[in-house]
Amino acid sequence: MKFVDWLKQKLNTFVSPQSHGQLNRRGCRHDYHQRKRWQGRNSEPVEDVDDGKVDIQSESVASDSESDDLLQQQKPAPVEVEPIPKIQSRVTFFYLDEDDNPIKEPDILIGNSGERFSIQLPSFDRYYLSAIEDFSTYFEDDDQEVTLRYALKDGLPVLVYFLDIDTGKVLHHVRILSDKLGKPYDVHAEDIPDYRVINNTGQTYGYFDDRTHGIIFYYRRINWQTVQPVEYYVRLKSDHDVFDEPSGKVLKTGLPANVIAKIFARIDTTDNQSWLNIGGFEWIQNDHLEPSDPPTNHLIPPITKTSRNPVMLFGTINFVAGQQIDVFDEPYGTTIGALEDGSRVSIKARIVDDQGLIWYELADQSIIFSEYVRIDE
Template identity: 50%
Template sequence: MTLFDWIKQQFHTLTVDKSRPKRNHRDHHHDYHQRKRLVDQSQKTNNDQKSPYAIQADNPATTLPEIKQSVDQVSPVTMAQSQVTFFYLDENHQIIKSPDILVGNQGESFHFKLPRFKNHYLVAIDHFTNHFLAYDQDVTLHFALKEGLPVMVYTVDFDTGQILQPVKIISDKMCQKYEITAPKIDHFRVINSTGKKYGLFDNRTHGIIFYYRKEDWETVQPVAYFVRLNKHHLVFNEPNGYQLKTGLPANIIIKVFARIDTSNNKSWLNIGGFEWIENQHLEPSDPPIHNLIASMTKTSRNRVMLTGAVDFVPGQSISTFDKPYGKQAGKLLDGTKISIIATIVDDQNLIWYELENHQVIPKGYIKIDHG
């Protein structure tokens, strides 16, 4: 190597060394401006700390919660939902209908139409509401059974048609069971009935009729024939009953409507209404052609001016006739006030009263006013 080459090499070396500090200076200069920008940015940030939404460049992650909070404040609020359940219970706390469930947003109102039941009516409501709240709600509606229409119980004498006891009225709530037994009535026995003796109370009136017969009446037979009386007969209000005030003379021909045999071995004949004679001292007869009594040939009539009242069986009526032993012309209720214009005496000394309408009635059924 020549001296010149060595010097050149050394010169080159020195040139390289001198150039590195210059590059380093440029690098330092670049770092200075970069740091300056960061410092300026930091100072700007410090000056803007009053804003809650400022971003810290040195630690960007710390600003995420603040940014999220800002977004939440401007997002729409989601409403909470809840439900209201309606329960329907009877008087025994038994379910009468499956529950109804309404669902809606908190704070909303709703209109709920209560159901109607055929056999129940509403008596109370627990915790009623018409708004959805933040929590679920239960509403309990209490119902009671309606009253069913009554069951009417009648007791009737089968042979006379009389009502033996006041009508009995039985009532209870809808759908409740009833079972009716015949009332016990002294000296009568039940022989038949109509109507359902058991069932449920509902929206209809039910009627039950129990038919009775005198307990000593063994046989009751409707008949239709005529008899001639061979002797004078007493007349009674019913078989084995009490004696009426007038009787029937011998040889009269009368029609029989029913025959009853009683437990004391007697037989009775119904001759109309509430009049009965014993089935003895008589014989079958053909219907009369003219008069119902063949042997009566004359009567005497005397004019009078009397007042009185029918004296028969309380609540019952007595027949009137167009003439003594003639055809039935009408009826008069026991206690009816009457005016008498004449007395008629037949040839068997039976007395009849002639009324203002010229109908006649036996004397024994009239109570004359005195004084």
């Protein structure tokens, strides 16, 4: 039994789970159970002596269990790892205008480093976003600053017109002023040769805003002293030349004596001349005539010759913003209505008179001077 005790001691002190002997023992467990079934229920240990070797099955199993317990005792305990603390930082959004002035209180976001963030950028009625500096979408270890720069929007334009108050003639091209919202404007009349300013409408100074402003400067000939709208009839006592304006160009066709004409306006000039308007752009001198009652027949035959060519055109009235322009029953005829600036018109005929002026006949038979219509391209 000394040999058996010595063998048990050796088996109990062998603990390596990777040893060849332990692997052999585990591989032999199947044979052990087979032999146990052959021997019946005898629980006594069986000694097999073969070539000087002793097989002690029960002791071998016991030593195997003890070895497993020893392995469990020798396993190191798990090490508890301290969690890494998260770093918090902030992102500050600044909203500045073109002069580095704040237009809104800054927005501040706080979060952990590495986390993603999102922000809804504000919108402003008077400004648009022009640049972003140092933009980011993640929190970093250090605080961040994001600058959003905004520029003022453009205000609606200021339109400046220069008109002959007596004829409605445009004396100068339209001036269009524009600038940023809130910027000031100050408008002055243009110097136009042979004319003087007598009146104006619209505010000549102010600030650009979200409205279109119209300013009209009205001019009158320097040598026109008085201008009076009138309505009466005269009979010509002699032949009269017809002019395109007072002291202007003589038209090809004049008026014979004894013709009764209707007068629409009278102009007295600084050189002691007097002129009478007989319709449209036709004028006669106020001499060699006398007042008359209205005639019962046609007053005056057409002064100028015209040619009419059918067309199919479309256009827009281009006069003065918010103002109306007269339309006539015929070239140089009587006013029968008015059209507002910006109105759409349909043109069915182009009329050219022997003075080289162009008129348009509209769809409703009315006539308008071509200078005040912008034809569609």
